[in-house]
Amino acid sequence: MAQATWVSVCCLPVLAVNSISPGVLGTRLSFLLLTDIIGIALYIGGLTFEATADKQKSDWMAEKHAKLHDEGFLTRGLWSKSRHPNYFGEMTLWTGIATTAAGVMTSAPALMEMGLGLGIGGKIAALAMAGVSPAFVTLLLTKVSGIPMSETKYDKRFEKDQKYQEWKRNTPVLFPKFW
Numbered sequence: 033m034a035q036a037t038w039v040s041v042c043c044l045p046v047l048a049v050n051s052i053s054p055g056v057l058g059t060r061l062s063f064l065l066l067t068d069i070i071g072i073a074l075y076i077g078g079l080t081f082e083a084t085a086d087k088q089k090s091d092w093m094a095e096k097h098a099k100l101h102d103e104g105f106l107t108r109g110l111w112s113k114s115r116h117p118n119y120f121g122e123m124t125l126w127t128g129i130a131t132t133a134a135g136v137m138t139s140a141p142a143l144m145e146m147g148l149g150l151g152i153g154g155k156i157a158a159l160a161m162a163g164v165s166p167a168f169v170t171l172l173l174t175k176v177s178g179i180p181m182s183e184t185k186y187d188k189r190f191e192k193d194q195k196y197q198e199w200k201r202n203t204p205v206l207f208p209k210f211w
Contacts, residue, residue, distance in 0.1 A: 042126065042169060045133030045162040048146065056141045067135025074128030082121025085110045089118070104190060107199050113208035115199075116182065119173045120206050126166040134162035179205060 040047075049057075088109040095101055110117035136142055137158035140150055148154030173179060183205075190196035203209070 038168075038172075042165050045130045045137070045165050048158075048161045049133050049136050049142075052136070052142050052145045056145045057136070065135045067131050071128045071130070071132030071135065074131055075125050076128070078121045078124025078126070078128055080121070081110065081124060082118050085117035085121060104193065105186060105196060105199070107195075107203075110208065112203065113210060115203050115205050116173075116179055117208060119178050120208060123166060123170050123173060123206075126169045130162040130166045134159055137162055174206065 088111060089106055092101075092103075092106045092108075096103070114120055137146070138155050143150055143154045143158060146154075146158070148157050186196070187200075
């Protein structure tokens, strides 16, 4: 049940856009909007960031199993810029999907097709349907499972490790620091 809820909430922007008939979408899709460009850029950037972080972690684990290092935790690559770059990428890509969907959903033809009306209430409802996805993913990763569980596990395992404490002190939890 929890997984079905997760999938439904995350896919809500896509489901909402898919509920709009092709004829209505065709009138909207004849040109690119700023939300399309921003959304696609966020999606590609987030996906790239997450995939790169996951690849770096996979390579690090393979090196550890091959006894090429004995580090207990990863502090290089994107992991030197953020303690959870994969979660940052995940949240960013869902924000990109929501941004693109919001641009479509708030157009007048789409609002009418979805039965939301052209007023401010209809636009707020459309934005809420688009925004619930990245908000839910962010909530789960920052407050429920991802970061809290990981931080607790590593804090217990490396509580006396000075290198870990320094990395934790100098590396942002989520938003990467590139300066």
